[in-house]
Amino acid sequence: MLRSRQPSPSPVEFAVQQRYVRVLAVIGLLMCVAVVGAVGGTYLADRTASSSTDPSASSSADPTRAGTDSTPAGPVADSPEPSEPAEPSASPQKPTDRTYAIDRKVYDELSLTVTLVSAEVTDGKLRLNLRYRNDALLPWPLTCPTAEVDRTSSRIVLSDGRTVYPERSWCATTRPGESITLAPGEQSDTWAVFPEVPEAGSSFSLHWYDFPELDDIRLR
Structure with a gap:
């Protein structure tokens, strides 16, 4: 089947076409970087949020903080020892017979x-x-x-x-x-x-x- 033949571009037109292709490539690269950054930022945000709401993450990240919620802020007071029962008072003494x-x-x-x-x-x-x-x-x-x-x-x-x-x-x-x-x-x-x-x-x-x-x- 016979096809119509397109005329060859001039040197000026070829240069314009090459520049246009480079511009499109740069734009496409920037768009890819933007998409990757948006996806990565969302992923990091989700990780940060999950870490702050998950109490086990804080404990596993820093072993020295494990169980601090149950540790009292100050020293634990010793339980008072039971007081000894008071001795009954002595009965009143009467004077000696004299x-x-x-x-x-x-x-x-x-x-x-x-x-x-x-x-x-x-x-x-x-x-x-x-x-x-x-x-x-x-x-x-x-x-x-x-x-x-x-x-x-x-x-x-x-x-x-x-x-x-x-x-x-x-x-x-x-x-x-x-x-x-x-x-x-x-x-x-x-x-x-x-x-x-x-x-x-x-x-x-x-x-x-x-x-x-x-x-x-x-x-x-």
């Missing part, structure tokens, strides 16, 4: 005195011994209450606040409801027995009939 010298004035007015001479501790009971003395020029009239009234006319108050009344006294035993006159220069002894003894070393107070209160009494 006579304790006290010699303190309960009343001292116009040469008339009432003195707490001593205290006797015997079998869990406390006996207080007192002395009335008249150094005035006139007689000193005194009266014993009845036995029933006498039981509440005197009392001691212990350091824990308890009030103890006498179970026996000189007035209720020997002269209940009677009057007594203490002549000038004379003295007379009296007493009262209480059914409770103060703790050793503790203080107590005495309320003796209508006389002023005597406080801070101690058996020493």
Whole structure:
């Protein structure tokens, strides 16, 4: 089959065609580089993202950081040792059975005195011994209450606040409801027995009939 014959290009046209081919080749190369860069960048981005979200990647990359999430930030405090149970306090001690010298004035007015001479501790009971003395020029009239009234006319108050009344006294035993006159220069002894003894070393107070209160009494 006969084909039509194309005329041969001139030297100028051939040069233009060669330049055009080189330009197309450069453009094609640049496009390939751009495609490869885009694909590579996407791949690297995916790897970076997967590495940051995968906790195992960080641990495997740096063995020294493995398990740091479970490691406490500071030193672990030692568990406190159980405290030993407190020993029970010792029971209150009672004073030794004997006579304790006290010699303190309960009343001292116009040469008339009432003195707490001593205290006797015997079998869990406390006996207080007192002395009335008249150094005035006139007689000193005194009266014993009845036995029933006498039981509440005197009392001691212990350091824990308890009030103890006498179970026996000189007035209720020997002269209940009677009057007594203490002549000038004379003295007379009296007493009262209480059914409770103060703790050793503790203080107590005495309320003796209508006389002023005597406080801070101690058996020493």
